[in-house]
Every structure is written in C-alpha cells, then in structure tokens.
Amino acid sequence: MTGSQIYKKLAACPEFAAQFPMLSNYGTPVKPMTRQLIGREKQLRQLKAGLLRPELCNVLLLGEAGSGKALADTTLIPVADGRGYVAISDIKVGDYVFDENGSPTKVLGVFPQGLKHAYTVTFEDGAKIVCNDNHLWNVCYYRRKRAKNGEFETKTLAEIIDYEKKNSDDFVCFVPRNGAVQRDPKPYMVHPYVFGVILGDNIVKKSISLSLQCDDKDAVQKFAEYTGYSKYVELCDRSSRSHSCWNFVRTEDMDGTRFVQLRQFLEEHGINSDYVFNPTQKCIPDEFLLGSIEQRYELLRGLLDANGTVTSDSSIAYTTMSSRLAWCVQELVRSLGMRATIESSADGRYRTVIDAFYEEKLDLFYSSAKKERLTQRYNTFIKNEPFCKDVGISYICDMQTEVSMTCIYVDSPSHLFQAGKEHIVTHNTALVQGAMAADSSRCYLEIDVSKMIADLRDNNEMAVKIKSLFDESAKFVKESGTELVLFIDEFHLICMLSDAAVEALKPQLADSGTRGVRVIVATTFTEFRQYISANQPLVQRLQRIEILPPSNEAIVSILKSYAKTYGVADQIHGTYLYEQIIELSNRYIPANSQPRKSILLLDLMVGWYRAEKNIKMDINLLYDVLKYSEGIELNVSVDAVGIKKRLDSKVFSQYLATSAVASRLQITSADLNNKTKPMGSFLFTGSTGVGKRLANDVKIPVYTEDGSVFWKRNGDLQVGDYVFNRNGEPVMVTEVFHYSACEMLEVELTDGRKILADPEHLWLYKSRYGNGAKTWRVTDTQSLMAKYRTKYYSKGRQAHTIKFVIPMNQPVQWASIAYKAHPYVVGALIGNGCLSESGLSISSVDEECVAHIAELVGACDYVQSKSSYTWHFYHNKYVNGKQNTRVQTSDIFSEIPELINTHSREKFIPEIYKHGSVEQRWELIRGLFDTDGTIGRGHRFCVSYSTFSEKLAKDIQEVLYSLGVSSSISCHHRVGKNDEYDVHVKIGNQDKEQFFYISRKRAIAKEAAASDETKTRIKKFGDVIGIRDIRKTDIRCDATCIMVDDPEHLYQAGDFIVTHNTELTKQLAEILFADPKRLIRFDMTEYSQPESIERFRSEVTSKVWARPYSVLLFDEIEKACGDVTRILLQVLDDGRLIDQNNREVSFLNTYIVLTTNAASEIYETVGSYVNDDSMSEADQIKALGKYMKVIRRAIVEGTGGNKFPPELLGRVDAICPFMPLSEATQKKILEKRMDKLRKEVEDKHSLNLQYDKEKILRFILGDKLDTEASSGGARIVATKFEESVVIEVARIINLIHSENSNIIDADNISGIYVTVEGDMAIDNKNLLEGDANIVAYPIDKTGKMLDIRR
Secondary structure, X not given: OOHHHHXXXXXXXXXXXXXXXXXHHHEEEOOOOOOOOOOXXXXXXXXXXXXXXXXXXXXXXXXXXXXXXXXXXXXXXXXXXXXXXXXXXXXXXXXXXXXXOOOEEEEEEXXXXXXXXXXXXXXXXXXXXXXXXXXXXXXXXXXXXOOEEEEEEEEEHHHHHHHHHHHOOOEEEEEOOOOOOOOOOOOOOOOHHHHHHHHOOOEOOOOOEOEEEOXXXXXXXXXXXXXXXXXXXXEOOOOOOOOOEEEEEEEEEOOEEEEOEHHHHHHHOOOOOHHHHOHHHOOOOHHHHXXXXXXXXXXXXXXXXXXXXXXXXXXXXXXXXXXXXXXXXXXXXXXXXXXXXEEEOOOOOXXXXXXXXXXXXXXXXXXXXXXXXXXXXXXXXXXXXOOOOOEEEEEEXXXXXXXXXXXXXXOOOOOEEEEOOXXXXXXXXXXXXXXXXXXXXXXXXXXXXXXXXXXXXOOOHHHHHHHHHHHXXXXXXXXXXXXXXXXXXXXXXXXXXXXXXXXXXXXXXXXXXXXXXXXXXXXXXXHHHHHXXXXXXXXXXXXXXXXXXXXXXXXXXXXXXXXXHHOOHHHOOXXXXXXXXXXXXXXXXXXXXXXXXXXXXXXXXXXXXHHOOOOOOXXXXXXXXXXXHHOOOOXXXXXXXXXXHHHHHHOOOOHHHHHHHXXXXXXXXXXXOOOOOOOEEEEEEOOXXXXXOEEOXXXXXXXXXXXXXXXXXXXXXXXXXXXXXXXXXXXXXXXXXXXXEEEEEEEEEOOOOEEEEOOXXXXXXXXXXXXXXXXXXXXXXXXXXXXXXXXXXXXXXXXXXXXXXXXXXXXXXXXXXXXXXXXXXXXXXXXXXXXXXXXXXEEOOOHHHHHHHHHHHOOOEEEEOOOOOEEEEEOOOOEOOEOOOEOEHHHHOOOOHHHOOOOHHHOOOOHHHHOOOHHHHHHHXXXXXXXXXXXXXXXXXXXXXXXXXXXXXXXXXXXXXHOOOEEEEEEEOOOOOOOEEEEEEEOOHHHHHHHOOOHHHHHHHHHHHHHHHHOOOOOOOOOEEEEEEXXXXXXXXXXXXXXXXXXXXXXXXXXXXXXEOOOOOOHXXXXXXXXXXXXXXXEHHHHOOHHHXXXXXXXXXXXXXXXXXXXXXEEOHHHOOHHHHHHHHHHXXXXXXEOOOOOEEEOOOOEEEEEEOOOOOHHHHHHXXXXXXXXXXXXXXXXXXXXXXXXXXXXXXXXXXXXXXXXXXXXXXXXXXXXXXOHHHHHHHHHHHHHHHHHHHHHHHOOEXXXXXXXXXXXXXXXXXXXXXXXXXXXXXXXXXXXXXXXXXXXXXXXXXXXXXXXXXXXXXXXXXEEEEOOOHHHOOOOOOOOOEEEEEEEEOOOOEXXXXX
16 A cells, blocks of 8 residues: 555544544645656656655755636625625635635635736626636536536636537536525514515505505515514505505504504615615615525515516516616525526516526425415426536636736635625635655645644644644654655745744754654745745755756647647647747746746647637647737738838838838847847937827716716826716726827817817817718817818808718716606706795696606605696595695705705706716606607707706706717897797607607607608718817817727717827837737826836836737836936846836837937927938938937937936937928928819819919918927928918819809809919018918919909
8 A cells, every 4th residue: 555545544544533633634645646747857856865865854845936726806705794795805814705515614825816817707697707727616517418427526727628628519517506605694674574575566656555565465474474563454456456455554543543654664674765666776785685594585585475476487587677686686596505697678677587496496485376386387397407506617718818816725625615796616726736746655745834824822832733743743654654744835834923833843854854754845935035044944954946947848848748638749740839839938928937838828729729620730820829818919020121111101201210110120020139138129209299188177077886976177087097988888098198288279069069179189080071971080180170271151151161070979878876866757847846845746738747757756646736737746645534745845855955946047957967877867858858848840840948047958968968969059038038048959850759758749759750751861960970160279288198998099078079099109019019009108207206216117017017018108208217217227228127026027028119309409400401302211311320429419418307318328229310391391291282182173173273383382381381390290281281272272162163153154164273472571581471372263264364352
C-alpha cells in the first residue's frame, strides 16, 4: 500500500479523530496531478533532494501567484446577517455566507485577484454569474435523454468549456441546486401571508373597507386568522361579479357592524399604499425577502393564494403588472431552494413560473381548490416533473474584457457557497499545490492554515496549535510506520499572525527529519520579501526553491501535450505555431503568467477550429483569436507607404509631420525597433485643433440608477457618468476634456431649440433635399454655418433655407419612479383640476376621464355638480346610509405640496414628474391632453395644448422633447385678459393616438391615421429635425468635450439635441490597431501639481494594464509638473511602470504621442521660407529638415507655460511639426473649391460659371484671410470662399429662378460671371482697409454681362 492509502485507511477508523484531532480537522491528502509535469524537472529534483536530507528536510517553494479562482467584484453574495446581500469585494474574513444546503458557513479567507478575463455563465432559468476561466465549479453531466452520467466533480470553467465543445450534442452540464438559506426570523408588523395576499390583485381598490376578492374560503380563513379579524361577511362585488367579496368586521354594536377600514389597516401595519393602489410599482420590501424559511414560505403562499395559477401542464405561475414584483418573486423562490423563470406578454403582464417537484408545489398553497387542481394536472402531465434537482448551464459567453475579481475561502467540507441573488452554488478557491509529485512511500497532507486561523480565540493560540500538529504528526509516523509530508500553502499567513507562532514553528522545522515529518511551505515572492525574509533563523530552516516561469522549450512541450489531448496535434506541423503562441501571449497578455496564458490561447484556437468549417490550425487562426478575444488586430498590414498616404489624405499639406510618423512606423513594421522601449514615440508640435466642445453651462440629461440626478452641467460631467445616446439609451462617458475661453456659435433648430457649440464641434447631418438626403455625414459647426449663408427671396422677403437636418432624439430612458400620485392624475388635475386644499374636484365633459381618475386615486364614487361640469370624488358611496367624506387634494398631492393653491397663470409640472420613465411621462402627457388638449378635424388634425401659464407651456415642451416629440409655442396677447400659450405638437398622424386616453379624442386620432392612407404625400415627423440657423456670438466661455461609449458617437445635449462627441486624432490608432478606440488621451493640465503624481501613475497604469496595445496621447505635455514628467521619462526609457498594486505594467506595445503648443510662433517664420508648393514634396521635406534645429531650440526655450521639458525631447523618436499653410497651398485649396463650385452650378442649374480668377484669389488671400498659424488652416480658406463667392453666386441663381422676378429673363441667361470690384488694401498702401467686394453678374446667351443692380 502507498503512504496515502495507509493514511486514508487509518483515517476511516472511528477512533482516528479522537487520537489525531489536528490531522483530522486540518489535514487533507494532496490530490494527484491531472497532467504530465513538464518544464519543472530541475525543481522536481531539488524538491526530492530537499526531502531526503537527514535533518533539515524542509522546502520553501517560491513562485508567482496563480491566476486565482474568482467571481466579479460586483457579484452579490447572500450573507447571514441583516445586510442580506453583499458584494464579494466587500466580504470580510469572519462573515457568514451560505453553503449549498443553505446553512451559514464562515468565510476563512478573502483574496482579491485584480483584473481577470471575464466570462458570463448563464443558467437555464436565466440566472447569470460572471467569473474567470479558472474559477471552480462542482458539476455533473446529464445526457440529453436525461440519464445522469457520473457523479459531481470539481472542474474549472475552462475545463467545462472544453468538455462542452466536444460533447455539446450529448451532454448538459449541471451544478447543484441550492438549499433554502437559513436566516433568523424577523418581527413583522403584518404577517407575511397577509402581506402576500395584499400584494396580489385581490384587494378591492374602490372600497373604503378592507375587502378581499376571493372564491377560496380556505385562503379567506387563513387571512382572517393571521389578521386577527375572526368575523368576515360575504358581500356582492359590483366591479367583478365572477368572484366573491369578503369584508372583515372590526366591531359589532347597537349602531351596527363596523368594518375594517382599508387605509387604516394599511397604516396600522406599516404597509405602503402603493402596494394596493399602484399595480405597476409593486415590489417585495427587502425585509420580507430576508425572513426565516417559514416566513418566506408564508409570504409565497399568500402571493400564490391571491394571484397564483396552476397551468395546464401542472406548472405554478404568479402573474403581475409589475416587473419589479415579478423579479422579487423570482428572488424569493430561489432563496427557498427552488428555481423560477420570468415571462413577459404583449399586454404588459409578467409571469414568474416556478420550477419545483410536485411535493414542493403542494406546500405552496393553503387554497384547497388550487391544491386539487395541481393534483389533477400533475396526474395528467406527470412527464412535466423536473428530471433532476440540479441547475443546468445554458451557455457560457466570453465577455471580451477584463473585470476586477475576488475569491473567497469558506469553512465548508464541500468548499461550496451560494452566489448572487440567483443563489447559484459555486466553488471557493483551492489551495495551490505547487510542483508536487507524490512518491509511494510517504503520505502528503495539505494543511488548511486558513481554517486553523479561523478557529483561534486569539493570535497567540496559533503557537499551541502548531506544536500540537507536529506532535500528532510524529505520533502518526511512529504508530503507522509511514512518513508524513506536510504541505502548508499561504505560509506567510502564519508569519503575519504572531511572533509566538513563528517561534513555535522553528524547533519543529529543526527536528522534522529525525521525527519523520517533512515540511513543504509555499508563498509568493512578494509575501516572502514582506513577511518572511527578515527572519533569517526561519529562512535557514527552509531550503529555498524558486518556481520561475518555464523556458520556451518547456512551454512548447506543454502545448504539444495539450494539443494531443485536444485532438489537434496532427494539424500543427513543427514548432513555429507554438512559438508564435508564446511570443504573442507574452506581448499582448501581460496580466497573466506562463504557461497559463499560452494554454489559454491554444484553448481558444481549438474552440474556433471546432466551431468553424474549412479552417486551419495556423498563424491566421491565432491572429483571429487575438483579435476577437483580446481586441488586437494583427492582420493589419502596417506598411509605411500606405500609412503615409492615409495620413496625407486626412492631414493636408503636412508632409514633414506625416513623413516623420511613416518613417518611424517603417522601423516597427520591419520589427527592427528596440524591444525594451515603446513601439514608437512622437512629439506633435503646432496647432492640431483636436477639441470638439460645448459650452460648460449647457445642461446634459444624465441617468442614475437611483433616479437622484437627472441633469448635469456639461462642465460638471465626469468619466463614469451616464448620458443618453440618440436612441435614448444610457451610455457611459469615457473621457472628459476641459477647455477655457472658447469661441461659441449658436445652433438653432426648426422647433426653437438652441445650443452653444464651438466652431469645431461635430454634428451628424444630411441634406434635406436631393441626393444628399440619403447619406449621413459628419462635419463641424463652422462648416455647417458657412453652408447656411445661402439665401433666397420669396415675395420680397429674405429668409434662410432649411438645407440640413440632424437626427431627432428618441425618448430618454430615465428609471421608473415610485410616485404617490399617478402621473395621469397629476396631468389631469394640472389641466382642469381645482388645486385648492379642499376636496378633490375636476372640470370635464368626459366622464371616462373622471372615472379613470377615480380608479387611480382609489375613490369609490364620483358625483357631478348639478349646475356645472365639475366632478367631486368620494371614498365610498354609502356608510350606514350616509354619504362619505370627499377625497382630499392635499392627500393626493402630499409629495408635491407646491402645486396646491396654484392659480391658472402659475401652473407648472413638478420637477420630479418631468423625469419619470417613458411610460410615466406619457401618462402625464395623456392626463394633460385629455383635459386641456385638443385634436382638430379636417385636413391637418392638429394636436395642441392651451394654457394661461407660460411656465406650464415650457414644461410640457420639455417633457415632449424628452419623449422625442418636437413642438413649438405660440402666445396670443389678449387686451385686458391673460395671455394664452399654445403648445403645437409636431408629430405624424399615425402617432397622435398615444396622446389621449379618452375614447372621444382617440377616435379623432384614429381618423387622422386613416386619412394618411388616401394621401399621396405624407408629412413625416420623428426621424429628423431641421437646422434653422447657425449664428456667430460674442460669447467666449469655458467649454468641455466628452467621449461616450456609443458606436455612433452621438449623445443628447441641452433640450435633448442629438450631437456628436469628440473623435480626437484617432487616425493613427485606427491604422495601427484597426480601432480608433485604441487611442487613450490624457489632458496633462490635470497633472500640473506635484500632488497629482500618484493619481497620474494610477490612471495611466490602469488604462494600459487594461489595454496594453494602444496609442497614448499626452495632450499639452508642457503643462504637467516635473514629477509627472519624470514618470514619462521612465516609460520612454524602460517601457514599464510599477502600479499601485506593485504590478509591473508593460508599455512595450504602446505608441506614445506627446502634443505641445511650445514654439508655435516659430512656424510662421519657418513656413515663410519653405512653404512653397512649387517645391516637390521631397524638396519641402529636405528644406524643412534644415530648420529642425531651430524648431528643437524654440521648443525647449519657450517662455511661461509653453516651455517644453527638455529632458523629454531627447527621448522621443520623432518630432512631427504641423506647419501653417503656405499661400501657394491656400491658393491650391481655393482653386479646387472654385472648380467644384463651377461643376456644381453647371450640373444643378445648367449655367456656365466664369471667374476673374486672379482678382478673386488676391482678394480672398490678400485682403480677407488671416494667415497666422492659429487661424485654422484649410478650414478658414474654405469658410472665406463660402462667405464671399458662394453667397453671391447663390443670390444670382435664386434671382434667375424667382417666379416674381421681372428683372431677368431666365430663358435668356446662359451663365454667371464673378469678379471683384473696389479697391483692395494690398493694391493701395494708403488704405488701412479695402472697400472691395465680390460681385456676380448674369450673362445672356450673346455673352453680354447684365448689370442688374440698377
């Protein structure tokens, strides 16, 4: 027998635990290896030799920490205390979680794992858990035909994935179903069963009494028993004659029977009235979800007796209008050890279907009728019984990202605990076994140090436990004749605990050889240096063996063995592919260790190989795997010539800058770059103009889960905030960049909305007419403004043409809010209600509207005044023959008292009601438009709202904007009377019905929709909104630009205007990595103070750790403080940094771009000598190269805030100067614009456009253009051309085509001639400013120029 077999046989004896309590409690035989040990032969020999020493036969294994078994930090763990659920990252040693049976079990260890590659495991009931591929699961497999295949075993997620790839057609993987979590009972004001019934839809809402609508007397008896009201009376329920209605008696006396009052009952038992009167807001409060098992069962019975059904296939379902309640019921069922899924229907109902065995289902009802129905259906559909108690894994998804994770160790023999509100049973961490190869003569035991520590009353007790452990071990050796090897992982925990424990350990280690007890301890390099190395006497008793990463040859052998196991060895020829796997995993997966990351890549390749047909196990597959798993594009051909052409197509006439970039990339493309430094580093100097920004005071709609914030100033946005994309979905702000004193333009839309944006802010737009109406384009504000200068004349009136449109916003999806007053009620009462504190009343000709309000406020009756259309609301119709009290406005508006006593001119929408969910805002609008809204008949069917309150009109318009509906406001001034404001809705006929609840107005809306069927041309709304004008302003203010995580780069700003976010200079990132998101920008003005150094280190290392293959842009580097500059020096010199977690972060796969404004003035001087388009590109580069010394000196000798750190200049690979455009280059730009306009006029208007070319060029370039370096380059040239030439040409074209023109005979016109008239300043030095202007003349068919100015 082997040593391990002898130990297991003795441990099975009943008296073993009494004789050897320490070994029994804390020792476990070491598991055998699951694969061949490759690449550790040297360490294996060292280990064997160390254990064979005659005396000091103790070994210390030192290695890097393993990859860890971990769940995402955000995973909620059910805990056995009042907190209920706690994120796993917040779990502490000593907390109690629940094992697989639901029993509380102590947490013995918590181990943060940092960023790990994440996978989502989705189960058959919809539950999801996020973990890494090395996380452990206790699993078994069932055949598709439901036959169990083997017992439960522990497997990593990677092993599960690989197994299912091979056997997905035959087997399904299952994890154990959880047991009901055993919590302490809670003292409730109301019995859980009673509360469950109240949450159902069985309470009669229109009754002032506590009335239960139910046909099952068993449920009524239980309800009466638990409420203490032993007497109850069956009454007729007028609202639903198909059910019996039961009223509960409080007292009986001579005055008659007094029933229990509903609102009084709710208040006495602390029950929120929304749970009765607001069906969509129902939910189970947390305290009821955290009761004992019996309390939770009683709650579930109440819910199912009230609103549960037994379906035809014997399933049990709970149906509700509240999605929140459906999720709560699912959580409740799962906490009781059963599973549940949620289904939704088109009518807005949610159904929670419970998956349990027949015996379990019977215990979920008191209702005898439902139990009987269940039995009948079960006998008919017995095949629907679950075939096992376990939970199947539906699919596993690679999230393609890394998330922060934590693993915990629990005091449970099975090492299992429940995770998530889904109560999924998962495995905790396994102690690293190291490089163990068990020999047959000894027994290897793994000692559970964490459990020993957990059992301590105080730290010094550890010394006693250690001595007892070694004494028992020596006794076992003596009695059994079998030597022991004790393996102690996480050895540093003992050293951290107390000096007494270390001192007790030293003599045990010194005598280990003579007593037949060998010791192997293991820890990481970091913990060894921190806790062990200083204690030299302890270190001397341990033979140190370093477990370093294996050699590449060893990793190749390991990969070959795995390839053989996976069945793909014959598809891989030679060692080249294995070597490439190792090299690329080292380069692009720095956050993992070898050989693990190479095995991971091979595993991913095998998965793709099995999934795809006609695919080979070759280098191209490896590239694809890296692209889709790590986001690395390696198939991009980085050829220097191609890169230069692409950059030149984006950056006009900057040959030296693009050549510098291309030259450096030629080196990296040939793989001749220095492998100890970043791939390349560049200094972009000159004005590059990367900011696209809105004014800081522009308000931005934002999303928060708790609904605490709805708006933020643009200048207050932070990374991590959520704004809304054009579809109204929340998207994260990923970058924020602040700027000061920016020029602002005002953009106005056709519905009156306005926003301030800088000239370079980007917009998604398309033409309103013509071929351009089909294509969306992106351009900046200034370019759009230039195009808007075209005007036309209509009946003698000058106006702007609405030429372009932008996307119309869709409804922003704010979270639902638990209102006390229903939004429809608030809207209706604002519209036509009396807002005094007295009884609730409303004026209306539509009783349907009044009845709907009565239902929503819980009124049982409503009565119309005899002399008017005013309606009053009552709690109940009759009590003892007397009319009951009225419903009070103050009760309805208790959470919005500011509305009470407001007059018609003062009305407004409370802020909280403007920001509910989409459906809640539509309910508010329906309440308003059912009362004071109108829809006309006839041709247009206009929808509008009238009010005397300007504030209310603007509030309604804001709500409509938030719902994606355009509108305008008009004001009617009436002498001696209040001004009246009309909100005109701009919406298509097909969508007008949603504005109303009452049938009368909905019928007209349906007529409007039907009328479209007969029209040949239908005016469309909703998709786009026109730009009315873009104007210059005198405003210069601080501004901010943001980047959002949205594929379209669009977000809603101001009054829900869809605008574009910044793209920065992403061309380099897109070329190198085929992904512009690979550009990471740092605004160095944020790191100008010495105290910002650690923040900078943290941010730059965390972003590079997450994306090690990126372009890093350090904007305005001269603004950073000296300490931050020294960090960048280390990056440029060594290609690495140490982060706050003491990890080495590699920058070897990054490109570094520094930008500076230093020496911008020197470019005007240099440009005047070399910016000549008569020179070839090569000659220009050569000429500019002569001035590089001047440029370098100017960069480092700048003054004030523009002084560039000279120590950085010597580290960059290339200086890329962005020069101002020469006059010759500007002339080329103008000539191209003139040719383009000539062709456009000929194609669109059949007119021959002729120029006085030389005069026009001299006028624009000499008299009008600002040619300084900061003036804007090519864009300003184009803008000046639009403002002068294009406007004048358009004026003549519009005059020619005008029907009212009696000046020009359009049929006789063949062309237009454009020239310059007046004196130009460049021709007359005595003039400070010229009076020349561009003028255009029509040309008749004889070639004569017509002067039409007379």
